[in-house]
Amino acid sequence: MFALVDANNMYVSCERVFQPRLNGKPVVVLSSNDGACIARSNEAKELGVKMAQPWFQVRHLERSAGLIAVSANFELYGDMSSRMMAVEGRYAPRQEVYSIDESFLDFTGVHSDLVAIGRDLRAAVLRETGLPTSVGFGPTKTLAKLANHVAKTADRKPGSYPSGLAQVCNFGLLTQAELDQVMAATEVGAVWGVGRRIGAKLTEAGVRTVLDLVRCDASMLRRQFSVVLQKTLLELRGTSCMDLDDAPAARQQILVSRSFGKSVTEMAGIVEAVSEFASRAAEKLRAQDSVAGAVNVFFLTSPFRSNDRPHSVSVTVPLVRPTSDSRHFVSAVADVVRREFRSGFNYAKAGVMLLDLQPATQVQGELDLFAAPDVQEPPGKDKARPALMAAVDALNLRFGRDAVHLGNSSIASNGHEVRSWSTKQERRSPRFTTRWDEMPVVKA
């Protein structure tokens, strides 16, 4: 038996923990650049705000309906997430932290009252972090996800589900008829693994509800869609195809990208931005003790602005040898921009991807007979690198991000910081739990 525990409207709930004035109000959290809504309170959902909807489309609700928008504060959400996961992890021998607000728990062999355990877990998370959660139990991960969906929405769909499934829902206690009722009352798009595209295709074929999907022919789904959807079907029927993964592998790629606060037309702006992204990506790389064998850099105009001439560059550079040294990535991506930049375009976004990752401890030895003299380096030089980068990481950890950074990231040739590409975040809340100077103050 699996459980899926999921925070309700995670980002909004994190804001509410420290800003009680947001309770009961329609609230949305905005993506970087305050561009789109990436989290909504139930009240905001009721106003009709859609997931990922551009802010400018719903902005009028500020005046007309009291909608409140805040900028995303990922430092706060990440810290609240670790606290929440620690509490949840106490309730089962194995836990898979699946996303910032969800974890799977393995209750195999546990024969106690799971609903009681679920209620106790919810109460503990609420007490210790302030975050409201929902819990779903099912014999497969896909069913646990579906049970969680029911736990979350049961209150808002009175009548269509059997009663008593809100907040904590255990599919194991339902009769076949009740499970059919639940599945018949749930749209196929709510299933984990069925997204917009496949959902539309299924609906078109007359498969509207989860029950319709469960009654499809497995080999037909495999033929018409994919092996992925076939697995989803088996899981919905109770055959477990996905194990709990409590020791996730190191990342296979690392991406740092941003949309610009306003469009960038100068080469220097792009060079600055991608240099900074490369440094940031390298920090993440070293944090997981890996090295990268290649780096990709891309920059492009906005796909939304139909008046702009479109232009998009994406170049992957293989590195002479796998590395985690920021300087290699920064110089590689800056070279690409200097070579590929075209003036006359309004660039809207850029990013850096580190590829071909491998553990730093398992780097392939080399017999370097053919390297050109200018890439051969004196012996011993490589040894200095990990120490230098480790020192940079330690200083930034202690004195704050960017206490130390490379010369050409975010500093223009005239020595002034330009950062014309910086993102806009006009409504960000304090980082209450991770910065001494932003801690909430209790007034007597």
Place this chain on the structure above:
DNA sequence: TCTGGGGTCCTAGGACCC
């Protein structure tokens, strides 16, 4: 005017091998 960021997996097709 204004449209997120960071990931994973699968598949099809081409290059290449013997």
Place this chain on the structure above:
DNA sequence: TCTGGGGTCCTAGGACCC
């Protein structure tokens, strides 16, 4: 007239997730 068979690896693109 007649034009192999079987395999691997890589990449790009498309789907999904939160």
